[in-house]
Amino acid sequence: MAGVSTFRTSLIRGALGAVSGLVSAYTALAVAELVASLVRPRAGPVTVVGGAAIDRTPAALKDYAIRTFGENDKLVLQFGILSVLGLFAAALGIASLRYRRCGAAGVLLFGVVGAAAALTRPDAQGPVDALPSLAGAAVSAAVLHYLSGEPVSRAAPVLSTRGPGSGPSRRGFLLAASVAAVAATGAGAVGRALTGRRGEGAAASRAAVRLPAPASPAPVLPASVQLKVADISAFTTANEDFYRVDTAQVVPKVDAGTWRLKIHGKGVARPRTYTYQELLGRPLIERDITLTCVSNEVGGPYVGHARWLGVRLADLLDECGVKPPSNGGPADQLVARSVDGMTLGSPVEDLMDGRDAMLAVGMNGQPLPFDHGFPVRMVVPGLYGYVSACKWIEDVELTTFDSYDAYWVKRAWSRRGPIKTQARIDTPKPFARPAAGTVAVAGVAWAQHRGIARVEVRIDDGAWQDADLATQAGADTWRQWSYPWKSAPGGHTLTVRATDGTGQVQTEERTRTIPDGASGWHSVFVTTG
Numbered sequence: 001m002a003g004v005s006t007f008r009t010s011l012i013r014g015a016l017g018a019v020s021g022l023v024s025a026y027t028a029l030a031v032a033e034l035v036a037s038l039v040r041p042r043a044g045p046v047t048v049v050g051g052a053a054i055d056r057t058p059a060a061l062k063d064y065a066i067r068t069f070g071e072n073d074k075l076v077l078q079f080g081i082l083s084v085l086g087l088f089a090a091a092l093g094i095a096s097l098r099y100r101r102c103g104a105a106g107v108l109l110f111g112v113v114g115a116a117a118a119l120t121r122p123d124a125q126g127p128v129d130a131l132p133s134l135a136g137a138a139v140s141a142a143v144l145h146y147l148s149g150e151p152v153s154r155a156a157p158v159l160s161t162r163g164p165g166s167g168p169s170r171r172g173f174l175l176a177a178s179v180a181a182v183a184a185t186g187a188g189a190v191g192r193a194l195t196g197r198r199g200e201g202a203a204a205s206r207a208a209v210r211l212p213a214p215a216s217p218a219p220v221l222p223a224s225v226q227l228k229v230a231d232i233s234a235f236t237t238a239n240e241d242f243y244r245v246d247t248a249q250v251v252p253k254v255d256a257g258t259w260r261l262k263i264h265g266k267g268v269a270r271p272r273t274y275t276y277q278e279l280l281g282r283p284l285i286e287r288d289i290t291l292t293c294v295s296n297e298v299g300g301p302y303v304g305h306a307r308w309l310g311v312r313l314a315d316l317l318d319e320c321g322v323k324p325p326s327n328g329g330p331a332d333q334l335v336a337r338s339v340d341g342m343t344l345g346s347p348v349e350d351l352m353d354g355r356d357a358m359l360a361v362g363m364n365g366q367p368l369p370f371d372h373g374f375p376v377r378m379v380v381p382g383l384y385g386y387v388s389a390c391k392w393i394e395d396v397e398l399t400t401f402d403s404y405d406a407y408w409v410k411r412a413w414s415r416r417g418p419i420k421t422q423a424r425i426d427t428p429k430p431f432a433r434p435a436a437g438t439v440a441v442a443g444v445a446w447a448q449h450r451g452i453a454r455v456e457v458r459i460d461d462g463a464w465q466d467a468d469l470a471t472q473a474g475a476d477t478w479r480q481w482s483y484p485w486k487s488a489p490g491g492h493t494l495t496v497r498a499t500d501g502t503g504q505v506q507t508e509e510r511t512r513t514i515p516d517g518a519s520g521w522h523s524v525f526v527t528t529g
């Protein structure tokens, strides 16, 4: 019996050790949140470790994460980080029962890892970025040290059984742990409120924006750009429904009043800085442009259409004295940098070849939503987002492709990213069971800046049939198509392919998204009956 009770005692001790580890880790995160709210919200330990993990994730794994978790990829990552932290914390708590100093030292080590991650973030603002992790770790180490040993007074030992007759006082331990947890929750709540207040300035600046009327409006969209087919993607994607792809775990909240855009670099005869009001005061263009992500699989969801309002980028570059390479300019790459340190590189030639490359301030009649780059982002027809569509932009540097690789290029993606021709079947869905008879097969096709000239549908191994096309809004937009399929009962594979405005038929060759975008025909299997 003695053996059993010893076992029970050590089990309880172990559990209490794990609890003290978890409580101290929780304290660390809460204190770090409070300090981060004072220093810089994006310097919090989970955010910086998550950012470091995102930056170091091999391309294939990142591709897998986007495929599997979609736009929840960052939530899954943060949950993973917290789980790992929780496991280590519990282990440290148990270890510190026997080796009290080890626990505290382990916690401090975590603090150093967090601080290192914070200092090496591309948007780090200096040594202060290390503070949230270090402060969190210091308080956490003290909490763990206290919980895992005798209290200062020695009168009411908490967990230690080291001293003669000093059995663990479980009530004292629970009290101390609860006090720590409650205090930490309070600190975390204060931190969150302070961070929220920071965001309020940005939100107020956005609410105050009155978008001017465009000097060059987009043509009115004819109703015929939208086919009357249930379940086809809306021609214009609502801002709330627009896909979001970026590496930001905390969406940057930028105050338009203090925002500045700097244009500088190689061959920039007159470097300049622009304010938001200066941009709004210029002649604005309004254009319909469909955006696509290079990570979009064949048939995937990362494509959306909006009406953008902004300043023609070529005009600004011109004003700064930039010449395209074809006109003797020394810079062939424009590197856009965001407030969160992201870099995207676009060919200067493309930006100045007459297409509607712009610094957008408006999206579907609204100031840009925070998720989509408020106050200003780039939008370039014909190029995948990762080489053109910089959100939360604050710096434009002219350079060469030979001398600088932007973020995704360092991670095995192609330097150049023209959008590949794609067609997608929106309806019927894969493995749908439509009633036999005439089934509306419909979807969208895109080949931005070349346009869509033709869409064909094939049933099983039959001949290609022309689909009906909606009106083409422009070469830079997607185009809806539909095909009234007279179906026979049974299982069928439906395949679609598009031809772009240059007469090039979309290739059948299936490629992965890495390095320069997926190609191949989309098909779905359905059963009619």
Ligand SMILES: Nc1nc2c(c(=O)[nH]1)N[C@H]1C(S)=C(S)[C@@H](COP(=O)(O)O)O[C@H]1N2
Pocket: 242, 243, 244, 245, 246, 247, 248, 291, 292, 293, 294, 338, 339, 340, 342, 371, 372, 373, 384, 385, 386, 389, 390, 391, 392
């Ligand atoms: N600052 C910043 N801008 C960014 C990115 C990013 O990670 N950070 N991702 C790019 C990518 S890969 C794409 S496809 C588009 C997506 O824009 P959206 O989220 O508004 O749809 O933004 C681009 N701009």
Ligand SMILES: [Mo]
Pocket: 245, 292, 293, 294, 295, 384, 385, 386
């Ligand atoms: Mo993308």
